[in-house]
Structures are given as structure tokens and as C-alpha cells.
Amino acid sequence: MSLPFILFFVFALIAIGGAVLLIMAREPIHSALSLILVMMSLAGLYLMLGAEFIASVQIIVYAGAVMVLFVFVIMLLNAGVEERTDYSKMAKYAGIPLGILLLLELAHWMHHSLIGQTPANGAGSANVMVSTRDLSMQLFQKYLFPFEATSILILIAILGALVLAKRDE
């Protein structure tokens, strides 16, 4: 039992617990906070994989920026406690078996594919840290076109949001 091994399970359990809490919580702000918990523990997992840049970007962008806006809007609208509806029959009869099936499938492939065989860089094995320089070299040379295309996509989304917000006037 090495320290990274234990830490992996700690972060994984926190992530799953946060995800369950996100669905179960009745107060919207509690749901938002659970989502932040999930994102933070994901950042912890990234860090253990040696991707420190991705980990901090995960926190800055998701936990720091996106979720602050969520919390801000929930506070601004002063959203009340959610009402519980009867759980849908669809979820009970189709969702649970399908979920179990998906889990089994994932477990099967992880057991039989390369993902299960080779240790990811960092976690429990050699301490490989991907430097920010390497990452940006890849991003701005090999993957320059997808990167720029994504940024244009985001720009279009921002313009769309502006158009929707301005429509009433």
C-alpha cells in the first residue's frame, strides 16, 4: 500500500460521494458545492497522474470560474428548496440495469485492455511530471488547428449567449 495508491482511493471516493450528493441534495447551492467537490477531487487525480498544469487549470476554470457563476446565479435568484417528485418508472426499470451493464462493461474492458495493464505515468509508478513547456509545445505545434478551432467555437458560443440575452430589447 503505497501513498499514491491510498490517495487514489481517497480522491475517487470523494469524487463519487460528491457526485451522489450532487443528485441527492435538495438545496441547489448544496448541489453546486458537491459539484465543486467532484471537480477538486478530479484535479487531485490529475495531479497524481503527473499532469499538474491540467490539475490547476481544472481548479481555476471549473471550480474557480464556472462554478462561481453557478453559485452566483443561485444566490442572485435565491432559488428555494427543490421539491421531490416520484422517481420516474423509467429510471427504476431501465436506468438501473443499464447502469449496472455500463459498469460491468467498463470493468471488463479495463481488465482486458492496455488501460488495465500499463500503469499511467505518475500514479504509483515512476514519477513522470509533464512539464508545462512540453504541453504547450504539443498544443501550439501539433494540435494548433484543433486548439484554434475550439477557441473559435467558444467565441461563437459567447456571441450566441449575447444574442439570446439581447433579444428582448
Add this chain to the structure above:
Amino acid sequence: MEFVAQHAVLVVSLVKIVILLFLTLTTLAYLTWFERKVVAHIQSRWGPYYVGAHGLLQPLADGVKFLFKEDVTPAGADKFLYVLAPFLALSLALTTIALIPFGPATITILGQPTQLIVANVNIGLMFLFAITSIGVYGLALAGWSSNSKYPLLGGLRSSAQMISYEVALTLSVVGVVLLAGTLNFNEMVSDQTGYYRYLPFIPRWHVFPQIIGFLCYFTSAIAETNRVPFDLPEAETELVAGFHTEYSSFKFAMFFMAEYANMLTVSFLATILFLGGWLSPFPDSWTFLQYLPAVGLLGLGVYLGYDAVMGATGIARIQLVVITCGALALGALCLLPAVMPIIQGPFWFLLKVGGLLFFYVWTRGTLPRFRYDQLMSLGWKLLLPVSLVNLVGTALWIIFPLLVKH
């Protein structure tokens, strides 16, 4: 013992954390004294004067007061979040200090090579921004969970303000990152050693090429820490006390400490990024400067001793004599050949940080509060475009010689 040997790094880090935490909390307490004293003198008052000589025991008395006050939780408050918020605010504010290097990367203490930093992270700057970007939840949750309208408005204001200024703050330091070519604090400071070729008396601190970035950074930093003239989240004339209206006792003190810890962090960061960190502004050949910390402390001791004999009376005189002895002893300690090289870095670092903190308090004593729309337009319409232009300009400045060469 085997565990200790295996995890030597862990043990050393723990020792560093304990020392740093003790020093930081003491500094936070005395920062309140410093602020009250400076603002008082700006306004022609004496400030704290009665508890201890020169009011030096005032922070202690305040701490005891906070500990023994009744801890009220408002009816209808979200109990869990109400308790969580101050913890979140303070712990995140203190965590960032672990990333700050106080001295050169290689230093020998007790024969062991050590770094004057708790966590030397490769991407220290990114990590620091990651931690501070979560800091806003402390304020927002405090405002929301109090179940009261003034805190809610204060919390909303603070989160809007902090999101807005975080953008300008982050963009204003990218210029420095481009110049230094690294995100590691130690390397950033090392990058600033030496002097300009044609102006050999000006150190290569980033503040000179990045003066616009520095101004943007410090303005945004004051807004980010919710200080006057940007203290809209706790504008007492409009919002009672903003997000911490309903907090009393030690939870209030925790918000207070978090604010001062954030002040410390942004001053540390400004010193590392722009003001050359632990580097001395004078050339290395001026070796007599290594006596400066000792001379400063001994001078302070002599001044306080003079004050004890001539000025103070009664119990204050005894306290001053004790402080005088302390200062003289520390000054003598700084003269020891074993200690002298270790304290050079921290001395210059803390001197610069102290200057920035004084500037902080000075601003508070001088400027009136902004109106909310003025605050927002300053952030979005002035600081953000200016720091963007600064970023593009710096990038062009770096890339142009490369293009000419090809």
C-alpha cells in the same frame, strides 16, 4: 524512526509549516496593529496606545476578546455552510503562503541544504491562482448561509467583484511569465538577477519593463482582497458589514485574519513577480550591506531603549525594556557568521513586502470608497484592456528579435 527516515521530506515540510504558520499568524495579528497605527497617524491620532507600550499588546487583547465573545448563529442559517465559510476563507488564504519562497533556492541550515519554501511547485503561479480562485467561496457562502439580506448582498457583490478583478489580475502577470519563461517562483526571481547592460545601476526587476502590468496588478490586487477603496462587499454605510454581518466571535476574527492573509499573499506575489523577490537592489560587491539587518535591529533596540528611559513610565517602561533586549539580542544574532547568510534573502524580501503593505494601509487612509458601477467599469473597461494591450505588447517585444534573426 524508519518512517521518519523514509519520509524525511514530509517531516522537514511539517517543521517548516509549523514555523511558517506561527510566524504568519503573529504577523497577521500585528498587521492589524500596524494598520491602526498608520491610519491613526495619517489622521493625526495616536491609534492604540493603552494596552502595552505603544499599544503593542492590543492584538493580544483583541484575540482574547474574540475568543470569549458569544458565538451567535442566526436563526434559519444553513448551519453547515455557516461554519464552513470562515474555515474555507482562512485555510485557503493561509495555504497560498506555503508556495512563497522567502530566500534563495540553495541555502544551508545546520549543514543541510534547505529551501526557504514549503512547497516548491513547478507551476507555483498557476497553483497559487488555483487556490485564490476558490477563496471567493468563503465570502459568497458566508453571505448566502447567514440567511439575512445584508450579508447576501455583500456576498453577491464580493463574488461579482472578485470574478471581475481576477481576470485583470491574472492577465496583468502574464507579461512577467512571458519575460521569465517559467511559472516557478524560484526561477522567476533568479531571472531578475543582475543589471541592465546600458543602465548598470538599475536592477533587472520586472517592474521596470512591466510597469503597466505592475500597476494593473496592484490595483486589481487591492480589489481582489476587498480593501479600501474597493471594499464594496463590506461597505458599512450601505450593508452594515457586508458578508460577515451575522458573524461574531472567533468566526468573525477568522474572516478578518483571512483578509490580512490575502493582503500578505498578494504583496508576496507582487514582490516575487515584479520587485525581484529576495534579491538585493545593490551590487554584490557591496558586502558591507550584509550587516544591514543587524544594524537595523540594533538601531531599533537603541531607539526603543531611549524611549524606555526618556518617554515611557510605569509598566510600559518595563515592556519597552523587554522589547529592547529582544531587538538587541536578535541584532546580535544576525551578526553571527552562521546566521548572516541565511537572513539576507528573507531580509530584502520582507523589506519589500513591508513597503507594499505600508502602501496598502496608506491607500486606505487616503482614498474614499468607489461607487459600485465605477468599480465595475474600472475593472472591465480600463484594467482589462490595458493589461491585454500590455500582454500583446510584451509578446511582440519578445518575438520581434527572434523574427529579425530568421
